[in-house]
Amino acid sequence: MVRTPLTPLERERGRRLGALLRSARGERSMAEIAARAGISVETLRKIETGRAPTPAFFTVTALATALGLSLDHLAELCAEAELPAA
Template sequence: MVRLPLTPAEVERGRCLGALLRRARGERTILDVALDAGVSPETLRKIESGRVATPAFPTIAALADVLDLSLDAIWAEVGRSARRAVPRGRDAPERSAS
């Protein structure tokens, strides 16, 4: 399977998601949150740093649950931040899943 390069909007959404999760984690350690969510600490570290810009939905859902975040609120904040950072028309066309 060949992975397509990320669009600027996807990269920015990944950065925004990472920042949101870091803020929500607060004083809790990466280890504690990751174990509670059933993901590896390295995965959470990569998501928070933006190195994994498009984590799997179950991973985001598990982290949201542990951090008491609404998936709707995550989507709204991450989408809003990405729209501000990447001007319309500069992003590649939407890709469809096949």
């Protein structure tokens, strides 16, 4: 199976998601949040750094729950990356 390359917009949205999750994690350790979400620390690291710009829906849901974030709010913030510069 060949994966279609990501567009610049998809990459930017992934970077924004990672930055939002990293900010929401605050002083809590990656290990703590990864354990709460049921994912590996390496997966969380890849998402936060933008190296995994399109994580699975259930991974994002688990992270949002672990961080106390609303999926609606998270989606809204990530979508702001799609707005043209004013």
